[in-house]
Amino acid sequence: MANSTSGESIIGRFVKIVSAFDDRHTSMSVAELGRRTGLPVTTTYRLVNDLLGERLLEREPGGDIHIGTRMWELVSRGSKMLGLREAALPFMEDVQAVVQHSTTLGVLDSDEVLYIERLGSDKTIVDITKIAGRLPLHATSSGLVLLAHSPAVYQDSFLARPLTKFTETTLTEPSQLRRHLAEIRQRGFAAMPGVIVPESSGIAVPVFGPDNTVRAALSVVVPRNEENAAARVPVLMAAARGISRALGWRGELKGTLRQSH
Amino acid sequence: MANSTSGESIIGRFVKIVSAFDDRHTSMSVAELGRRTGLPVTTTYRLVNDLLGERLLEREPGGDIHIGTRMWELVSRGSKMLGLREAALPFMEDVQAVVQHSTTLGVLDSDEVLYIERLGSDKTIVDITKIAGRLPLHATSSGLVLLAHSPAVYQDSFLARPLTKFTETTLTEPSQLRRHLAEIRQRGFAAMPGVIVPESSGIAVPVFGPDNTVRAALSVVVPRNEENAAARVPVLMAAARGISRALGWRGELKGTLRQSH
């Protein structure tokens, strides 16, 4: 797939390089980058120079490099995430203003929830969601909502796998989960106390696109001891409908029970 | 620089492809992509397939392709923008809650302001800032703040160029601008009524990093007719200091007048 003796394409190496950076390692020397990626030294330097030339990477005074502003800009501007985010943000602000804890927006990707936006970082409660962070589908309220509204074939394949049990309340039994998903579709929201972290509790509702498929899950994380968590549902639902409409969604077809596929 | 007869590197083509997408064109057919990028048909298809393989691009049911979630994730997670954004967001929410109009966070890139975050889209006032959008340095309050705190050599090179006069109040005369920049450094904020759009007015303050250099500009856009716009300055400044501190900044050295270089 490439000139390389190792049989990697440039694209693959590009991915390796970009992947070497994360929230804990936003910049590093080229040598270290080479080590982290496992690429040959010379190759790393040449490739990095090409990327610097296109401003996809940037060199800082010390010599360390980091992901370039241009790269962030290009990807952000062209990605569908931006549209979703911009449609959602005003409504998320409203929710945040009322609920006061932590409001997140997540999408389904590679069998996980990928959080693309988050408002309110109330340090008093535990909340492990991070922007551009991932969590398992079956162990988060957002994930359950996304799964509940996914095509049946997808649900089947997902439920066929072994699922990790994080806490006592995490459902891992396929049949139980299936029943729970049906319930989520019926009620229109998922509320799971202490799914991953015992002390916090998540409530999530679906956001739909024009074709009536789920686009994202809007959720709030509240302390588990809050008994009236369910009182938050109407606010969330209203906001989610607002976001859906901003995305071009025109009301639901009829029943609330429906699995697109 | 590449196998291509046209002398382009793969990286360059990659950039072309990603650049073909923007907020108005988040998805398109491969053929159209080929047209927009100007790349040979076959090449486009092959390259797109490689990118699909790495999930940097994604194919949607209709056959159209768009920027992949994975790409967004990798870049977002590894970019320094995320850290800045996360440090700033809580403070921006506070500002937004008080000021009620539109709060933005912008960084300096390629002689322009690049807006990386924005809260509050009050439709009652005109505000052309968009996330991942750009505006000229000398015609926005954010840009002026960023410019005012940039290295002297950079200011010189920037001021040497011809500058567009957007409205009556846009300063384009180097000497005038220089005086204005000094004033901005002295007062600690920039306030320009109707710099690009006559009806709105922007106020911006600098955000500093640990090394005492500007990292970003925090700003609010308010209707121009609001006379007490200056009353917003303290709130903004407090927030900006909070963000700076969250970034690792430890107070200013001494005087307020200083140009790093």
Next chain:
DNA sequence: GGAGGATTACCATTGAGCGGGAATCCAGAG
């Protein structure tokens, strides 16, 4: 059914990418 476009398949050509090795630069230790 056929016209126009999008997409895939095929394939000979070639220079961009490759990566080992050595030279150079640089900072901190002694």
Next chain:
DNA sequence: CTCTGGATTCCCGCTCAATGGTAATCCTCC
């Protein structure tokens, strides 16, 4: 001051992945 280990740049011949024509195939919508 030298020494040392790492980072970075230079050099260079090999080679196969990428290239991009042409042509076949697949769709759709008249």
